[in-house]
Amino acid sequence: GEVEFFPNISKIEYEGPSSKNPLAFKWYNPEEEIYGKKMKDWLRFSVAFWHTFRGDGSDPFGSPTKQWPWDDGTDSLEMAFTRMRANFEFLKKLGLNRWCFHDRDIAPEGRTLEESNANLDKVVALAKQLQEGTDIRPLWGTAQLFKHPRYMHGAATSPDARIYAYAAAQVKKAMEATKELGGENYVFWGGREGYQSLLNTDLERELNHLGQFLKSAAEYKKKIEFDGVLLIEPKPQEPTKHQYDWDAATAIGFLQKYGLKDDFKLNIECNHATLAGHSCYHELEVSRINGVLGNIDANTGDAQTGWDTDQFLMDIAETTQVMLSVLQNGGLAPGGFNFDAKLRRESTDVEDLFISHIAGMDAMARGLRNAAKILEEGTLPSIVKERYASFDSALGASIESGELGFEELEQEALRMEEPLPASGKQELAEMVFYNSI
Amino acid sequence: GEVEFFPNISKIEYEGPSSKNPLAFKWYNPEEEIYGKKMKDWLRFSVAFWHTFRGDGSDPFGSPTKQWPWDDGTDSLEMAFTRMRANFEFLKKLGLNRWCFHDRDIAPEGRTLEESNANLDKVVALAKQLQEGTDIRPLWGTAQLFKHPRYMHGAATSPDARIYAYAAAQVKKAMEATKELGGENYVFWGGREGYQSLLNTDLERELNHLGQFLKSAAEYKKKIEFDGVLLIEPKPQEPTKHQYDWDAATAIGFLQKYGLKDDFKLNIECNHATLAGHSCYHELEVSRINGVLGNIDANTGDAQTGWDTDQFLMDIAETTQVMLSVLQNGGLAPGGFNFDAKLRRESTDVEDLFISHIAGMDAMARGLRNAAKILEEGTLPSIVKERYASFDSALGASIESGELGFEELEQEALRMEEPLPASGKQELAEMVFYNSI
Amino acid sequence: GEVEFFPNISKIEYEGPSSKNPLAFKWYNPEEEIYGKKMKDWLRFSVAFWHTFRGDGSDPFGSPTKQWPWDDGTDSLEMAFTRMRANFEFLKKLGLNRWCFHDRDIAPEGRTLEESNANLDKVVALAKQLQEGTDIRPLWGTAQLFKHPRYMHGAATSPDARIYAYAAAQVKKAMEATKELGGENYVFWGGREGYQSLLNTDLERELNHLGQFLKSAAEYKKKIEFDGVLLIEPKPQEPTKHQYDWDAATAIGFLQKYGLKDDFKLNIECNHATLAGHSCYHELEVSRINGVLGNIDANTGDAQTGWDTDQFLMDIAETTQVMLSVLQNGGLAPGGFNFDAKLRRESTDVEDLFISHIAGMDAMARGLRNAAKILEEGTLPSIVKERYASFDSALGASIESGELGFEELEQEALRMEEPLPASGKQELAEMVFYNSI
Amino acid sequence: GEVEFFPNISKIEYEGPSSKNPLAFKWYNPEEEIYGKKMKDWLRFSVAFWHTFRGDGSDPFGSPTKQWPWDDGTDSLEMAFTRMRANFEFLKKLGLNRWCFHDRDIAPEGRTLEESNANLDKVVALAKQLQEGTDIRPLWGTAQLFKHPRYMHGAATSPDARIYAYAAAQVKKAMEATKELGGENYVFWGGREGYQSLLNTDLERELNHLGQFLKSAAEYKKKIEFDGVLLIEPKPQEPTKHQYDWDAATAIGFLQKYGLKDDFKLNIECNHATLAGHSCYHELEVSRINGVLGNIDANTGDAQTGWDTDQFLMDIAETTQVMLSVLQNGGLAPGGFNFDAKLRRESTDVEDLFISHIAGMDAMARGLRNAAKILEEGTLPSIVKERYASFDSALGASIESGELGFEELEQEALRMEEPLPASGKQELAEMVFYNSI
Structure with a gap:
């Protein structure tokens, strides 16, 4: 028989708003129809593999705190297989059919690129096998171009041409993996595409390299007939002092300048909006009216801290605003809501993984219900229209x-x-x- | 004989770095050649009429504090003439030949647009007369589209079509006045072009109106053969919660989207950069590499306060960075450095007007000397090149x-x-x- | 007969959550009992005279926008009487019996202190007459020590000893007026008690003066047997770069240092908390556990702007947190909730004055209902207790x-x-x- | 013979401002007398062991980047000895005689507290031996109470009483080690003494525990006749959402409340000041006028980022302000300037370790020269005095x-x-x- 990773957790069911059961949905009722579609079709939720299965609770001042029973903390291939199996059990128990990944989260970096690619192939093969007979597919894939020291000055914007080539090779492979698994989108978060100091940076040259890189990515996508959507994920800073995809408006201007507007949409992360000095609603609306609202990284920061806390978004006023944008956008498909959110470092029970996702799903479901009510009731839309x-x-x-x-x-x-x-x-x-x- | 406004102040002279005289330049020596040009040609300084002659020291919690001997505090036409004469004496005593103005700063708003226009004509006629025989000219002019309650929801982006028309008429007239006086640039600061709440705003429609408005402005400029440069002044917020010209990147994206990139450059204000979460150097470099660095509003904010303090910029590290951008841009002409900076509310001596401008000019002159040294010495440029x-x-x-x-x-x-x-x-x-x- | 100021507005009634009437309460039901007390006894609401009757819609970039039918915009004594009458009608129509005032809001500054005092006496006499036969009383009074240019460097912390004396005289009189009207508290907001630059400031001497001033205030309170509570209102900055009463912790430390801890409590304003980098809940809890939670200025700022927007607080997550603190404090009496909140500059209908207060009252009432539910249900308190x-x-x-x-x-x-x-x-x-x- | 860690670096010498040698001092001339004391006596510099010898370049999004020739990246006792030897060579080549450490930086955590203590004893013995015959001593020592998962909820403020005891044991031992090495101060930075959410926190109880803990620390100090100064290091947040020692004013209030004001001084870190919304100068002045300015962590953040970047402070305007406070404090002894600053993640050459410290020392030396000039020249002090x-x-x-x-x-x-x-x-x-x- 197969190992069960969450033996004490049954499939999470909808019990309605009066339920006090932390392991039940109070607002998310997937088959219920709201504003003309089933909830599950508006709310195309996805689990982020990196936070949920690779997050270890470390922070700049602290060591790992998580000790999941199935995880030995190593980066072995065996452990990669184990984590992938845990991922699928987790998805099924939450009733979800979408997940997101970086290449290096799901498979270990090898001693050479060739070995790294081979590792990735093996884990992708397992994931594909686990997907079989299910409707589980990646919402999106991406390449991790920020963690390894080779990318310390950037990937596409590294001052070292070899790094640019290496990054291209990595994106090529990650895009192929995403296609192989039936992924619907491919994301570019340029965590190191930015600068730490203008004093040692050739801003113009770096931006030109980034434009060239993304152009090549769009060309390769067409070449391999990957029909997923390419998404840019804006963030203002961290780990860089300045990230080139600062916010939605900046990313849109960049896409226009380099002739890439038809090839890319945006993946808006609420926490990144806050860091850029905007509301999440603002970033969504800017994207929507420019026709590039592609996906949402559903999380939140802390309004009073200046770094990326990637918390689960539970504030219903904010989820209602988010869903107003989404409804007016006619939904996000083929994009969705990726829970790019991590357990607090201090949340160390296995059940906390479920509790946090349930709370995040419920909050967005409640936002959907509220937003639909606002649009159907009509007072707010008519205030705007009449103005x-x-x-x-x-x-x-x-x-x-x-x-x-x-x-x-x-x-x-x-x-x-x-x-x-x-x-x-x-x-x-x-x-x-x-x-x- | 003519009234003298600053009887106790002689023409400000260069006395060199060892001078302790607060009413002398220690670093700004206009005819001295630095990096291939005279200082005065790199540093095309301008006095901002609104701060220097209309600033009364009021703030959101306080009444006016300034009691200049020549100013009765009223908005009469006579007082407008007097202030304009004071402006010219001030310019001459500082050895400057550029000034900037809004239409409603220099001439009172009338009961009708017609009367407002007539008032403006009269003050412009006086200014022109005062310019005669001098090389004093406006660095730029602009229309004040933010103070009157009619513009409370915006000018070009007001939800009321009448306001759009009214704003167009006002810009038309202000552009004509700028041309009449030989101004070299015309600035658009959209202080109210933004939103206070997304809940009552049609973001897409407002942005389209703004694009249309600026397109018409560019067309009218050509029609009247005004050969000044049109400049957009980015600012993230205040008085609005969100200003559409948030920062340089946002403004550039906007110009691209509406096909206006060839018709506009940017006027970068250092204090606005800070409010947008950027260094001033960043905003200048983004503008420079996009070919739109047109003018600088030389001021500073306070790194720890979240509003526009418009202080005189005296930090020499920052002025050195500013001048590095300017030198690499080959200068700013026909743009320049407008002192969009105001005396602190608590600075109430007439001599403070001089002290603040002298300090601001010296700081920029010192930045110029430092930046030239850095480029001529070559170590920093070669660090970048080799990277x-x-x-x-x-x-x-x-x-x-x-x-x-x-x-x-x-x-x-x-x-x-x-x-x-x-x-x-x-x-x-x-x-x-x-x-x- | 008497003039009616709000002829189109009837007394605001409770209609319950399903009501769509903007001029009715949906959550605030004054006589309803929640968590052992009537809602009106938990929620001792107060109207802030300055925002509601003196707010004209001006901002640092804009002229007044409000044109209330009864207000000619002048600072005459007659107009002061008129506004006070409007205040009482407003209170009655909202069903409120508390108001707050500064001396100079309700009565015009005269040419001399004597004249100012006489003006104040006349308006206080009218207010007292209007209070007769009602239970309407001031929640608190205060002296406006920040608007007049005499206070530009501070009041108790001015470098000019004459200003200190003048401020003392003004507080003395305002405290007497508060007592005369039966006010329950007296507030010190030190808007100008701070510095703009450390370079020209003797920090130690200014803080000692402030300590001395407050000590004298406490002594005078005892002398005249005014039994109201003295309250310090923390704010980090604006209009100063640094206000000495930065936040609750700073104010408590100050009170301890100068031996004033037994004589003062705190008036926490939510918007000020945000500006200080805290949640409102944090400031309330810090005050509560130190035994100095005296009053709340119920408003909100904007999480993304760096100045005091003084908006009506409508976010129910925040009001629920506020009420959790209040319930655990056993209420605020003799303090209450002062609506130190102003209509947006662009809200220019008379009915907007009512809509904003109704929304603010409903939001706090909803917070009360939620907080009571949380405490009564017990899960959250027990999570804390068990930890x-x-x-x-x-x-x-x-x-x-x-x-x-x-x-x-x-x-x-x-x-x-x-x-x-x-x-x-x-x-x-x-x-x-x-x-x- | 002994291993040389920095074979290509000679002792750093003073060459004066015109030198272009990156491995020479341009402003720091230790024996030169300024304002009545030798520079080295004003500027009691210290190297921070953790950043300089344990900083590996990792950040929340990236793996280690440093590969020092002597370091195998492990946490073995042998490697601890090696790093300590490197530290002493580094100090000598910089001409410094002070260093700072955490217990767990210099010696590995064992499987039990007993083993950890034994490890520490061994490394302390080596350090003591290396100190022999030199005047090198710790400026201060401290215990690392934030990295291990046991401290995830705090040390003195953990909700688990066992953790409180464990933390006490660790501080006891670290204080003994500091005494053993002749350290002049002992620091408390409460990195985890704060909260992540008020919803699961008993604020009052945690603060009481912290007060009790520090009281016991002061008692133990007296018991063992350790005559160093105990220092609290304020920081507003990170890693917690709120750190109890938010800023200088908050820490002073806390010390007053718990009767600890005579037993503790403050260690002010410039980067922490920025994060708290203050200038470093402000924090120093608040400490100075309250008689608790004990030590400075000389570093800087980035005015536009919201986390602790711990950069080397090079801005001479800021170092001049810092030194104005220090001169007016009569110096810092027995405190000093600890370089709590780390190489940028991207700075990976061994020589960068020297370059950064040289630049930091020069910047502070230049600040000292400027501050002395300002005080000796007298204009600025007299502006203040006359006000x-x-x-x-x-x-x-x-x-x-x-x-x-x-x-x-x-x-x-x-x-x-x-x-x-x-x-x-x-x-x-x-x-x-x-x-x-």
Whole structure:
């Protein structure tokens, strides 16, 4: 018989809001229909392999704290197989069918690139076998281009051309692995693509290299007929002092400059939004109106700390805003919600892995219910619509059509009474929003 | 005879670094040649009319504190004339020949747009007369589209179409006034072009309106053959929660999206950089490598406060970085350095107006001397150049030429020894930098 | 007959959570009993005269936007009377019986202190008359020691001894006015008690002056037998670069140093907590466990802006945390919840004044309901209690009693097995918390 | 013969400001007299063992990058001996005679506390032997109470009483080791003494435990006649969300509350000041005027990042402010300047260890020269002194003496003319400051 990793945990079931069972869903009811789709189709959740199966609780001031019964803490291939099996049991018990991975999380780095690739092939083969007969597939894959010292100055933006080549080889292989497993997206988080100091950096050259690298990635994707979506994940800083994909607007500008706008979408992480000085809602909306909202890394930071805490997002006001964006985007598919969130260092029980994911899923499910209610009820959308009504006809419509130049507009302005605008009704909008959650 | 506004202040002279005279330059020696140009040609300083002649010392918690002998605190046309005369005496005593203005700073708002325009015409006529026989000209002009309640929801991005028209009329007139006075640039700071809450905002529509507005501005500029440079001034927030021109990268992305990249450059304000989570040097370098570094608002904030303090920039490490960007940009002309900086609320002596500008000019002059020394001495530039040497030939050159796809790069990577990159030498770079200041 | 200020607004009634009426309470039901007291007795709400009746919508970049029908914008004594009448109608229509004021908000500054005092007497007399036959009383009064230019360097901490004296006179009078009106508390917010630059500041001398000033205030309070509570309101900065009462911990340390701990409690403002890098919950808990939680300024800032936005607090997760502190404090009486919150500059309808207060009251009422549920249900309190159980007996109890020195503890440590602590269960605690709101 | 660790590095010599040699001092000339003392006596520099000999370049997103020739990366006792020998060669080549350590940096953690203690004894014995015949001594020692998982919830503030005992045993031993080596101070940095979430924390109980723990430490110090100074090191957060010793003011308040003010001073770290929202100068001045400025951890953060970067402090404006505080404190002895600063992860040459320390020492030496110049020249001190002159006699002196109550002060205020204070002259003060550096 097979080893069971979570023998004390049964499949997590929906028990409704009145349940006090920490190992049950109170809001996430996958088959229930909300706003025209099943919850599971709006909320395409994914488990992040790195946090859930490789997170060891270490931090800059502390050693590992996790001692999972199945994990010996080594980076052996055997242990890689074991962790992958645990991943699949975890997914099934949570009722999820999506997972995300970096190449080096799931398979150990070898002494050479060739050996690393061979290791990856073996673990991918196991994952594929475990996927068989299930609908479990990667939401996305990616290459880990930030942990190894070779990438200390960047991967595509390293000042050393050999590193650029090495990174290209690694992305090529990771993209192939993602395709092999039926992954729906491929993500680029440029953790080291940035600078620590402008004094020793050729900013222009580094950005050009990054543009070239991503262009080659898009070309290779077409060549191998991988039909997943390529996603850029913005983050302002950490580990670098400045990451080139600072926020959604910066990443979009970059994609435009290098002619890559049609080839990439964005993967928005809420914690990264906070670090960039934005709300998560802002980053989602900027992405949405630019047609590049591709995926969400569902987590949260701490509004008062300046680093990436990657906590499970449980705040229902924020999940409601997130889901407002998602509903207005018509959903995220083929993207979804990846729980790029880690247990607190001090949470050391196996059941904490379940509790945290359940809480994160419930919070997003509750956000979905609230957002649907807001849109269906209609008060908030109509506050917005009416505010801009003057652009729906007459002067406003002519402005939007581009037919009025400054001279015509001046004539209008000279003719009109002093135009005092209507109240912005922000408190009313907030009242309506909070009364819906 | 004419009234003298600063009877106790003589023309400010250069006395060299050993001078203890607060009313003398210690570092700014306008005719001295540095790095191939006269200091005055690198440092095209400008006085900001609004701070220097309209700043009254009020803040969100306090009433005005300034009681200049010539100023009765009213917004009369007579007082506008008086302040303009004071401005010219001030410029001459500082030895400067550039100034910047908003329409509503220099002339009072009337009861109607027509009256406001007539007021502006009168003050512009006086300014033109005062300019005669001098080389004093505006570095730039702009329209004040943020103070009047009509603009409370934005100007180009107001939800009220009438406000858009009114703003267009105001920009048209301000651009004409700038041209009339021989101004070299025209600035757009969108203080209210942003949002206070996403809950009541149509983000997409507002951004489209802003794009349309700027397009019309560029067209009108061509129509009237105003040959100044149009400049966008990024700022992340304040007074809005989010300003659309958040930072340089965001503004550049916006210009690209709306096809305006050839028509606009950027006016970088150091204090705004800080508020956006960047160093001023970063914002300047991002602008420079994108070919849009047009002008600098020379000021500073406080690294520990979250609002725009607009202090005079005196930190020589920062001015040295600023001047490194400027020298590598080949200067800023026709842009320059506008002292968008205000006396502290508690600085209430007339001489403080001079002391602050002298200190600001000296700090930038010292930065120029340091930056020239760094570039001429060559150690820092060569640290950077050598870091990227692997891209100057062989593999690196092929990468930059775009001829290597992921397959070729993988072949390279499989062949090479484990590539460990060289030390980044950041502390050495910092040592060299600080030893030069 | 009397003028009615809000003719279109009836008394605000409780209609329950399903109501869509913006001018009704959905959660605040004053007579309903929660956790052993009536809601109105837990939630001793107060209207802040300055924001609600003197807030004009101006900001550092903008002119006033409010044009209330009863307000001519002047600072006349007649207008002061009118505003006070409007205040009382507003209170009654909201069903509130507490208000807060600064001396100079309710009565105009005169040409001399004597005249200012006379003005204040007249307005206080009117307020007293309006209070008659009602249970309306000030929650607290205070002196405005930050707006007038005389206080630009501070009041008690001004480098000018005359200003110290003037400030003392003003506090004396404001304390008398508060007593006259039956006020229950008196607040010190030291908006200008801080520094703009250490370079021109004698930090030690300023702090000693502040200590002396507050000591005199406490003495005068006793002398006139004013039995209200004296409250310090911490804020980290703005308008100063550094305010001496930075946060709760700093203020408590200050009170201890100057022997004032028994004479003062704290007035915690949520927005100030955010600016100090803390959660509001943190500031409340620090105050509570030090026995100085006296009053709450119920508002919120924006987690991503660095200045005091003084918005109405509507986030129910935060109000639930606030109320957890309050319930564990046994309430706040004789303190309460002052709505130190202002309408957004863009909210210009008279009804917005009501909507904002209703939303703020409902949010706190909902927080009360949630907090009571959490405490009554007991899961969260028991998670905390059990975490510390090892200190309830044996080794832990001996530690708490202070009987074990380092030598005895070393003996214990050498004897014991490697002590690995239990999981912190943070995600479980968050799950329980969010499931209760 | 003995192994030489740095065979290519000779003793670092002073060559003066014009030197371009990165391996020479340009400003630090130890025997030169400045402001009445030798530079080496003002600048009691210390090397931090943990950063310099245990820093491996790992960060939350990256593996180790350092590969020092003498270091095999293991935690063996042999390697501990080797590193200690390298430390002494490093100190001698830099011309320094102070070093700082944690117990677990210099000696490996054993399987039991007994074994850990035995390991420590052995390394301490070697260090003592290496110290013989030199004047090298620890500036301070400390216990590492944050890295091991046993301390994940805190040491003195762990909810588990066993951990409290274990921590006490560890501090006892580390204090003994510090005494044995002739250390002059003992430091408490409570990296885990704080909370991650208030929801699962008993704040009051944890703070009481911390007070008890420090009281026992002070008692044990007296018992063993260790005459070093006990120092608290404030930091606001990281790794905790909130550290109890948030900043200087908070730590001072804590010491007062628990009756520990006479037993402890503060160790101020510049990077921690920044994270707390203060300038380093502020933290030093708050400590100085409270008589608790004991030691400085000389490093810097990045003004735009929210975590502890522990960079070498090279900014001369900041070092000048630091030295102004130190000179006004009459120096720091028996405290000093500990370089709690680490090479950037990307700085991987052995010589970078020297370059960084040289640059840090030079920056502080330059600050000393500047600060002495400012105090000797006298303009800045006299600006401050004159600002407060009104408190030196008459009304002001009476205020300071405490003889005037509110009634007497009101009489003064009613008599006086409107008192408008003098200009704060902040820009003048800044001009004088920057002209001196």
